[in-house]
Each structure stands twice: as structure tokens, then as C-alpha cells.
Amino acid sequence: MMTRMEKRNLAMGLLFASPWVLGFLVFTLYPLIMSIYYSFTSFNVVQPAVWVGLDNYRELFFKDPVFWTALYNTLYFTLFSVPLCLASGLGIAMLLNQKLPGQSVFRTLFFLPSIVPIVASAVLWLWVLNPESGLVNSLLMQWFGIQGPGWIASPEWSKPSLILMSVWGIGGAMVIFLAGLADVPPTLYEVAELDGAGAWAKFRHVTLPMLTPTILFNLVMGLISSFQYFTQVYVMTGGKGTPVDTTMFYALYLYRNSFYYLRMGYASAMAWMLFMVILAATVGVLVSSRKWVFYHGE
Amino acid sequence: MARVEIKNLNKVFPGGIQAVKNANLVVEDKEFVVLVGPSGCGKSTTLRMIAGLEEVSSGDIHIGDTLVNDVPPKNRDIAMVFQNYALYPHMTVYKNMAFGLILRKYPKKEIDRRVREAAEILGITALLDRRPKALSGGQRQRVAVGRAIVRQPKVFLFDEPLSNLDAKLRVQMRTEISKLHHRLQSTMIYVTHDQVEAMTMGDRIVVMLDGVIQQVAPPLQLYHHPVNKFVAGFIGSPPMNMVEGRLAGENGTVHFIDKNDAVCLTVPPERHAALKGHLGKKVTLGIRPEHLRESGTPQGAEGASIKALIEVVEPMGFEINLYLNLGGQSITARINTSVEPTVNTQHVLDVDMHCAHFFDMETENTIV
Numbered sequence: 001m002m003t004r005m006e007k008r009n010l011a012m013g014l015l016f017a018s019p020w021v022l023g024f025l026v027f028t029l030y031p032l033i034m035s036i037y038y039s040f041t042s043f044n045v046v047q048p049a050v051w052v053g054l055d056n057y058r059e060l061f062f063k064d065p066v067f068w069t070a071l072y073n074t075l076y077f078t079l080f081s082v083p084l085c086l087a088s089g090l091g092i093a094m095l096l097n098q099k100l101p102g103q104s105v106f107r108t109l110f111f112l113p114s115i116v117p118i119v120a121s122a123v124l125w126l127w128v129l130n131p132e133s134g135l136v137n138s139l140l141m142q143w144f145g146i147q148g149p150g151w152i153a154s155p156e157w158s159k160p161s162l163i164l165m166s167v168w169g170i171g172g173a174m175v176i177f178l179a180g181l182a183d184v185p186p187t188l189y190e191v192a193e194l195d196g197a198g199a200w201a202k203f204r205h206v207t208l209p210m211l212t213p214t215i216l217f218n219l220v221m222g223l224i225s226s227f228q229y230f231t232q233v234y235v236m237t238g239g240k241g242t243p244v245d246t247t248m249f250y251a252l253y254l255y256r257n258s259f260y261y262l263r264m265g266y267a268s269a270m271a272w273m274l275f276m277v278i279l280a281a282t283v284g285v286l287v288s289s290r291k292w293v294f295y296h297g298e
Numbered sequence: 299m300a301r302v303e304i305k306n307l308n309k310v311f312p313g314g315i316q317a318v319k320n321a322n323l324v325v326e327d328k329e330f331v332v333l334v335g336p337s338g339c340g341k342s343t344t345l346r347m348i349a350g351l352e353e354v355s356s357g358d359i360h361i362g363d364t365l366v367n368d369v370p371p372k373n374r375d376i377a378m379v380f381q382n383y384a385l386y387p388h389m390t391v392y393k394n395m396a397f398g399l400i401l402r403k404y405p406k407k408e409i410d411r412r413v414r415e416a417a418e419i420l421g422i423t424a425l426l427d428r429r430p431k432a433l434s435g436g437q438r439q440r441v442a443v444g445r446a447i448v449r450q451p452k453v454f455l456f457d458e459p460l461s462n463l464d465a466k467l468r469v470q471m472r473t474e475i476s477k478l479h480h481r482l483q484s485t486m487i488y489v490t491h492d493q494v495e496a497m498t499m500g501d502r503i504v505v506m507l508d509g510v511i512q513q514v515a516p517p518l519q520l521y522h523h524p525v526n527k528f529v530a531g532f533i534g535s536p537p538m539n540m541v542e543g544r545l546a547g548e549n550g551t552v553h554f555i556d557k558n559d560a561v562c563l564t565v566p567p568e569r570h571a572a573l574k575g576h577l578g579k580k581v582t583l584g585i586r587p588e589h590l591r592e593s594g595t596p597q598g599a600e601g602a603s604i605k606a607l608i609e610v611v612e613p614m615g616f617e618i619n620l621y622l623n624l625g626g627q628s629i630t631a632r633i634n635t636s637v638e639p640t641v642n643t644q645h646v647l648d649v650d651m652h653c654a655h656f657f658d659m660e661t662e663n664t665i666v
Contacts, residue, residue, distance in 0.1 A: 177615075187384040190351050195398035196372040205397070209388035294388040295431070 014088030026052045039268035049265065050218050057268035063150070070253040071277075076159055077249065078226040081166040086218055089170040090211070093177035107178070122235035125165050126152070152236055155190055162233060165249025166226075172219045181207070212293040227278050230255065250274055300362035300375075300452035300485055301327045302348060307357035309343050309509075317343040321357070325453075325487055328477045328480040332488045332500035335532070340509040341489045342457055349378050349447065349455050350440065354436040359451060369649040377446035384437040385430040385445075391417075392426040395445045397526045409448075410558055416447040419481070420474075452661070456488040460495065472498060493533050495520070505529050511525070527662040528583050532653055536619060539629040541660065547577040554583050554656075564601035566651050572666035573656060584655035587619070590631035593646040602649040608641050614641045620645070 002010070014021075039056055043049035060067050065198045096107050097285060113121065129151040137148030149157040188206045230251035233241065239256070241248030254274070258267035302325040309318040318340040325331045333341035346352040348359055350371035359366050366374050377398075385394050392413055398408045403633045417423040420440045430438055439459060446454055456475070460468045476499050479486055491495055496503045497517045504526075505520065513525045524530035532536050543556035546564075552565040552573060563583070567571065593603055606622035606629060619640060620631040631647055639645055656665040 018347050185382065187382055190371075191380065191384040191386075192377075193351070194371050194378055196351065196401040201401060205386060205389075209386065212388075218651070223593065243509070 035268040043265040074250040082222040089173035109172040303360040332496040333495035337508035377451040381458040414447040474488040527657040547556040580659040582657040587632035589650040
């Protein structure tokens with residue numbers, strides 16, 4: 001039995017936790033569960049959902065080529081963008097880790113792009129990458145006499161453009177790498193120095209192994225956000241994934257199905273497929289990490 | 299194998315802190331020298347300058363016949379063992395030990411021979427395929443020592459290598475490093491804050507305080523003939539008792555009288571000559587705990603006994619440590635008796651004044 005005091009404490013505790021509990025139940029748990037149900041229905045918001053069994057999933061796999069295009073585009077983007085962002089994040093973190101005057105100023109400057117709203121930076125990049133009047137192509141012409149590509153407007157260059165653009169947002173990863181670098185025990189560098197290691201050997205045999213926990217974290221976070229890549233491409237292509245579906249990313253196609261075509265059931269099925277892909281990728285990385293991640297605290 | 303010589307060595311850190319002040323020291327070939335002192339005394343900084351991990355502010359360091367001030371650490375032909383082992387966590391024990399040789403492009407066969415030989419010496423052959431995280435602290439430190447051995451350096455440097463180990467393991471590793479020194483016959487410089495390690499391992503001990511070398515001597519000479527009050531108090535456990543007072547001389551006798559006039563001890567005649575200049579002056583009397591004896595034993599000098607209140611009794615087995623209160627001053631006695639004294643009783647102890655030390659109260663240097 002609870003004493004009166006305990007009952008009172010419980011009531012007060014629940015009262016103060018209630019905003020979060022209600023929000024979680026109404027806006028997270030309920031939609032989550034309902035989306036599983038809707039993925040087995042045909043549902044256009046206006047009329048009640050109709051149970052269709054596995055039809056949505058069957059259509060995804062066997063009848064919808066755009067689904068496969070979207071999946072391919074997203075995997076392609078992830079495959080190049082994530083390693084590129086990891087490498088450049090680490091590289092810049094190492095530069096910013098040098099003990100130079102103005103160190104904190106540089107750190108701030110390199111982090112700034114990460115706090116610019118994504119929509120604003122996407123619009124900015126539209127201008128920068130404009131084939132005729134954009135900054136990049138103007139400079140290419142002036143400095144090298146090269147006629148730049150159509151970038152985001154060209155089927156060959158649209159995905160590479162977005163991949164290059166993604167480097168713009170490495171500030172977060174960079175800050176985490178900086179913290180990881182600060183955590184490398186200085187005696188390891190001294191031992192390496194005595195062992196005769198030069199700058200490259202120290203990076204290869206001290207910095208890199210000691211940063212593997214940080215790399216793992218940034219890799220998982222990068223994978224997840226890259227699979228959900230949406231805002232930039234929505235803004236830059238007006239939600240169309242043009243040209244010729246080369247920028248039709250998974251999340252964008254999901255969005256089109258739900259809010260353009262009002263196929264909520266189909267979009268729910270897509271969402272759960274994306275969840276499975278992300279889950280598989282994350283588990284795969286975590287399992288492999290036993291082989292390549294080293295914790296120096298052990 | 300080489301001799302190490304440091305001349306007028308100084309280290310001033312940015313911000314003006316002088317960690318090492320005008321240090322001079324010669325470590326002979328094959329000698330085991332221990333640098334000891336409280337933390338912040340400059341012993342580690344000195345070692346790190348010999349290793350090349352810290353720049354020299356002024357002065358010279360010679361290893362063998364070479365002036366190494368501007369030689370990078372990897373070309374100094376030294377190996378160093380760190381307190382936190384500093385093993386590469388992603389490499390096996392074998393690779394950790396071999397790494398320095400691999401970077402120096404030794405032939406594979408030679409590397410293998412050296413690693414297996416060192417592993418044999420240290421008893422870690424069975425661990426060669428493991429990663430550091432699968433090892434205990436003692437095993438890790440063995441690997442760190444092994445990594446130094448395979449290099450066959452001219453000089454071994456140890457920076458508090460046993461401080462992270464538990465007490466029992468520390469004693470064991472202590473003897474193992476001593477054995478290793480006999481076996482390898484190489485020059486070793488060892489830094490510790492533990493005077494027991496210093497006493498038990500060193501051929502010679504360098505005692506440092508505030509960046510200044512206080513005394514360089516073999517262990518027993520340091521123990522019996524400390525040059526000043528600091529060395530006398532730092533070496534020995536429990537530490538030497540220090541009693542402040544003055545020397546009084548009349549009619550050919552000399553007495554030590556403590557500052558409260560509560561204790562009067564007769565100084566034996568053979569020490570009078572050395573103390574002549576300090577009659578009537580303030581001095582500190584230093585007496586080691588084992589030189590306080592049960593009253594009535596033959597060694598007690600005439601006219602030199604004290605009566606003090608026993609506060610704590612520590613039976614050590616072979617002997618008993620007594621912590622006493624002598625007119626407000628704490629003193630320690632190490633007595634050999636079958637009868638355990640009782641706490642909170644007054645106890646009479648004879649002071650062996652033949653073995654007493656006297657320090658000038660102002661300079662703190664040893665008078666005799």
C-alpha cells in the first residue's frame with residue numbers, strides 16, 4: 001500500500017510530467033502505431049481507410065519504378081556524401097585544432113553554416129550554382145576559361161551538386177571531431193615520436209585509431225540524416241525531384257505520395273521501408289564497429 | 299650503452315615558471331640513477347628534456363659523445379616508459395613492441411627475434427596476440443617495458459612507471475626492473491616520487507626540490523649523510539623526527555635543549571668539534587625513528603632520554619611504530635620489543651645521540 005505522502009508525490013510527478021507524456025502519446029506514439037495500420041490500407045485522408053493487406057508493399061517492390069529510382073538516388077547520395085562529410089569534417093577539425101592565434105574565431109566561422117536555416121542556405125546555393133549567372137560558373141569561366149556544367153539543372157551533375165553542397169553542413173560533425181581530438185592522450189603522440197613516427201604515421205597510428213569512437217558516432221548520425229535527406233532538394237527543385245527524377249530522393253517521393261497524391265497508406269508503407277533500411281544500415285555499422293573501433297579508456 | 303651528462307640545465311616554461319634550475323648531473327654508463335622528489339620538483343621535466351620531449355631553455359645534454367640539444371627524440375637512441383603505459387590500443391602486444399622497429403625499417407626476421415626475446419624476458423610470450431584492453435595493469439606495463447627493450451637503446455628512461463599499479467604489484471615490478479637492469483647492463487634513468495622505489499632500485503639517487511638538485515649519492519650514503527634537512531626528511535619511512543631547539547655548551551659538555559625547554563639531551567664528545575661553531579645558536583635536531591630506543595637498552599647514550607605521551611601504537615610484526623607527543627611536537631619511534639606499550643601513557647625512550655643529525659635552522663643545511 002502507498003502512504004498518503006507517496007500517493008501525493010506520484011500525483012504531483014505525473015502532473016508535472018503530463019505535458020510531455022500527452023505530447024508523446026498524441027503526437028508520437030499514436031501516429032507511429034497508426035502508420036503501421038495505414039501501411040496496410042488505402043487512405044486518402046478524406047475518406048475512411050480501406051484495408052488492402054500487402055498491396056502497398058507489393059506495389060512498392062514490383063510496380064513502382066520511381067520507388068527504386070528514389071532508393072537508388074538516396075543510396076548514391078549517402079554513399080558519397082557521408083564519407084565526404086566525415087573526411088572533410090575531420091580534416092577541418094584537425095586544422096582548427098592547431099594552436100594558432102584566432103583559433104576560436106576560425107572555429108566559429110567554420111561552424112556558422114550549420115546554424116544557417118536549411119531553406120535559406122538552399123536558396124543561396126540555387127543562386128551560387130545557377131548555370132548562367134551563378135558564382136561558381138562565372139568564376140570557372142573567368143579563372144580557368146571553363147564552361148561550367150548545369151549543376152542542379154543537369155541530369156549528370158544534379159546529384160554530385162547536392163553531394164558537394166552537403167559538405168556545407170559539416171559544422172556539427174566538426175565540433176564533435178574537435179572534442180574527440182582533445183581527448184587523445186598526449187603521451188601516445190610522445191610514444192609515437194620516440195618510436196620514430198612522422199606526421200603521417202602519427203595520424204595513421206594514433207589520431208585515426210583514437211578517433212574511431214567519434215567516427216562511429218558521426219557515421220551513424222550522418223547515415224540516418226542522409227537517408228532522410230529532404231529539405232534542400234525540396235527547396236531547390238520545387239518539390240519535383242527534377243531533372244528526370246535524378247534528385248527524386250526517398251523522403252521527397254514519400255512526401256509527394258502523401259501530400260501531392262494523398263496516398264497516405266502507400267506513403268506509410270514507404271516510411272516503414274525506410275525505417276527498415278536505416279535500421280539495417282545502423283545495425284550493420286554497429287556490428288562492424290567491434291572490429292574497427294578502439295576505446296582508449298579500456 | 300652510454301653515459302649521459304647534463305650541464306647547467308635550465309627549463310623555463312612559458313609564463314615564467316622555472317621547472318629546472320641549473321642542474322648538473324653525470325649518469326655513468328650502465329648506471330641506474332633515480333630522480334626522486336615531491337611532485338613539481340622538476341624530476342619529470344629533466345627526464346623529458348633528456349628524452350627530447352621538452353625543449354631545453356639553456357644548458358647542454360650529452361648522450362654518449364653527442365650533444366643532443368637539437369636532436370629529435372627519435373634520433374637520440376633512447377626509449378621511454380610512461381606512467382600510463384601509453385600502448386597503442388588498436389595494436390596487438392606484438393605490434394606494440396614491434397612498431398618502433400617497423401617504422402625504422404628493420405628486417406622482419408630481426409624484429410621477430412627481438413620481440414620474442416623481450417617477451418621471453420618479461421614473461422609475456424603468451425600475450426603477444428592480445429590487445430592492450432585484454433591485459434591487466436601489470437601486464438600492460440610489462441609490454442611498455444618490452445617495447446623499450448626491443449629497441450636496444452643506449453639509455454632507458456622511466457617516468458613513474460609503477461605509480462598506476464597496486465602496492466603488491468609495484469613491489470614485484472620493482473625487483474623485476476632491477477633484475478632487468480642487471481641483465482641488460484644498460485644505462486637507466488628512473489623518475490619516481492616514491493623514496494622506497496628510489497632507495498631500493500638506484501645505484502645512485504638524485505634528490506630534487508623546487509627544480510634544484512639537492513643531493514646526488516648512493517642510497518645508504520643519502521640515508522646516513524643527508525646534506526640538508528629536506529633530504530633527511532624525504533628519505534626514510536617513517537620519516538626522520540625533527541625537533542627544533544638550540545645548542546648549549548658549558549664546562550666541556552654540549553647539550554641540545556628543545557624550544558620549550560622540556561628536553562635536554564647530552565651530545566657525545568666525539569661530535570663536539572663539528573658543532574663548535576653553533577653553540578648557543580638555534581638548530582634542528584634530526585633523529586631517525588630507529589634511533590629512539592626502549593629505555594635501558596645498551597645503545598642508549600648517557601643523559602639522553604625523553605619522556606613522551608604515546609598517541610598511537612602500530613605493531614608492524616617485527617617491530618612497533620610508536621607515534622608520540624613530545625611537548626606538542628609529534629615524533630615517531632620504531633622500537634623492537636616484545637611488550638606492546640599502552641596508548642595514552644608516558645613512555646621513556648633513549649635517544650642515540652651518536653646517530654643524531656643537526657641542521658642549521660636558517661640554511662637548513664646539515665651541520666653534522
